[in-house]
Amino acid sequence: MRRPIILFAVIGVLLLAAIGTTLWRYDDAAPAPDLVAGPLAVPPFPPRIASGEAYEQCLAALTDDPDSARLLADTWAADGGGDGAAHCQGLALIATGRPDQGAERLEQLASSSLAPDMAKAIVFAQAAQARLMAKQPAKARADTTEALKLAPDDTEILIQHAETADALEDWKAAIDDLTLVLGADPHRTDALVLRAADWRRAGHLDLAVRDADRALGIDPDNAEALLERGIERQRLGDTSGARADWQRARGLDPNSTTADLADQNLALLDAGPNQR
Numbered sequence: 197m198r199r200p201i202i203l204f205a206v207i208g209v210l211l212l213a214a215i216g217t218t219l220w221r222y223d224d225a226a227p228a229p230d231l232v233a234g235p236l237a238v239p240p241f242p243p244r245i246a247s248g249e250a251y252e253q254c255l256a257a258l259t260d261d262p263d264s265a266r267l268l269a270d271t272w273a274a275d276g277g278g279d280g281a282a283h284c285q286g287l288a289l290i291a292t293g294r295p296d297q298g299a300e301r302l303e304q305l306a307s308s309s310l311a312p313d314m315a316k317a318i319v320f321a322q323a324a325q326a327r328l329m330a331k332q333p334a335k336a337r338a339d340t341t342e343a344l345k346l347a348p349d350d351t352e353i354l355i356q357h358a359e360t361a362d363a364l365e366d367w368k369a370a371i372d373d374l375t376l377v378l379g380a381d382p383h384r385t386d387a388l389v390l391r392a393a394d395w396r397r398a399g400h401l402d403l404a405v406r407d408a409d410r411a412l413g414i415d416p417d418n419a420e421a422l423l424e425r426g427i428e429r430q431r432l433g434d435t436s437g438a439r440a441d442w443q444r445a446r447g448l449d450p451n452s453t454t455a456d457l458a459d460q461n462l463a464l465l466d467a468g469p470n471q472r
Contacts, residue, residue, distance in 0.1 A: 245305070245315045246280030254284035262291035279309050283319065290326045299326035303339065317346035321353055324360060332441045333363035355387060358394075367398040385411040389420045396428055404428045419445040419454040424459060437464060 244251075250272055257265035266288035275280035282305040289298030302323035306316045315392045320343035327336035337360040358373035372393040377384055392407035408425035411418055426441035439462065446458040 217464070229258075245283045245311050245319055246278065247311060248280060250277065251280035251284065254280070255287070258284070258287055258291050260386040262288050266292055279305060279311060284455055286326075287322070288318075290322075290329070295326040295329035296332065299323040299330065299332075299335070300337070302326065306342070313346040314350075317343040317350065317353060320346070321356055324356060328360070328363060333360055337364060349380070351380055351387075355390065358387075358390060362390075362394065364395075367394045370394045371398070383414050385415050385418050385421065389418070389424050392421070392424050392428070396424075396431070401428055402434055405432070419448045419452065419458075422448075423454055423458055423461075427457070430461075430465070435465060 254265055254268050257268060265284060269281050269284035273285055282301060286298045286301035289301060304317050306319040309316055318459045320339045324336040324339035327339060340353060340357040340360050340459050346351055346358055354373050358370040361370035371391055371394045374387045377387040388407045388411035392404045395404035395407060405428050408421050408428060411421035422441045422445035426438040430438035440459040442461050446455040449455055
C-alpha cells in the first residue's frame with residue numbers, strides 16, 4: 197500500500213490556494229507547470245521527529261487554531277521543547293501565512309536533529325512544500341534534494357522532487373525522477389500522469405499519450421489521467437477525443453477541481469481557436 201503523503205492537510209490546502217486552479221488549461225500561453233495540486237493530507241506518520249503529549253497537542257491545534265499552535269510552540273520552545281517544539285513552530289508559521297519563515301525553521305531542524313534519517317527527510321520535504329508556497333522553487337528543489345540524500349529510495353519524496361523540477365520548468369529532471377518511481381512501482385498512476393504532463397511539456401506527445409493511456413489502463417476512472425490525455429489529444433488535433441476525455445473527467449466527480457478544469461477546457465474548445 198502506498199505510504200500516506202507526508203504533509204499536513206493545512207499545508208496542502210494552503211498550497212492549493214497558492215498555486216491556483218487554472219493551470220491545466222490546454223492553451224496555456226506560459227510554460228508554467230500545469231499540474232493540479234490536491235490537498236496533501238494528514239499528519240506525518242512514523243517515524244516522527246519527536247513524541248510526547250505536548251507534541252501531539254501542538255500538532256492537533258494546527259488545523260483548527262494555528263495561531264494557538266504557534267503560541268504553544270513558542271512557549272514550549274522557550275521552555276526547552278527541543279525538536280518537537282521546533283517542528284510545531286515551523287508548521288505553525290506556514291499555517292499562519294509565513295511559509296518562508298516556516299521553511300527556514302524546518303530546514304534548521306532537519307539539519308540539526310538527531311532523529312532517524314527518515315524523520316529528517318520528512319521535515320525537509322515539508323520545508324520544500326513551504327518553499328513552493330512562498331514561490332521559491334529553487335529552494336524547494338534544494339530541500340527535496342537533501343531529503344533524498346537521507347531517503348534515496350522513498351518514492352513519495354522522489355515525486356515531490358519531480359514536482360520541484362516542474363516548478364523550475366526542468367521537464368527532463370522531472371521525467372528522470374518519475375522514471376525512477378515507476379521503476380520501483382510501474383502501477384503508480386499518479387506518477388504516470390505527472391510524467392505524461394512532463395513529456396507533453398517537453399514536446400514528446402507520443403510518449404505523453406503512452407503514459408496517459410497506461411494510467412487509464414490501470415485505472416479507467418482516473419479523472420486526472422483523462423484530463424491530461426484530453427490536453428494531449430487536443431494538441432494532436434483530435435478534438436472529439438479531447439472532448440470525450442474532458443466530459444468523462446467532469447462526470448466522475450462534478451464538484452472537484454479536476455471537473456472545474458475540464459469545464460474550462462471544454463469551454464475553450466467550444467469557443468474555437470479565435471477565442472482562446
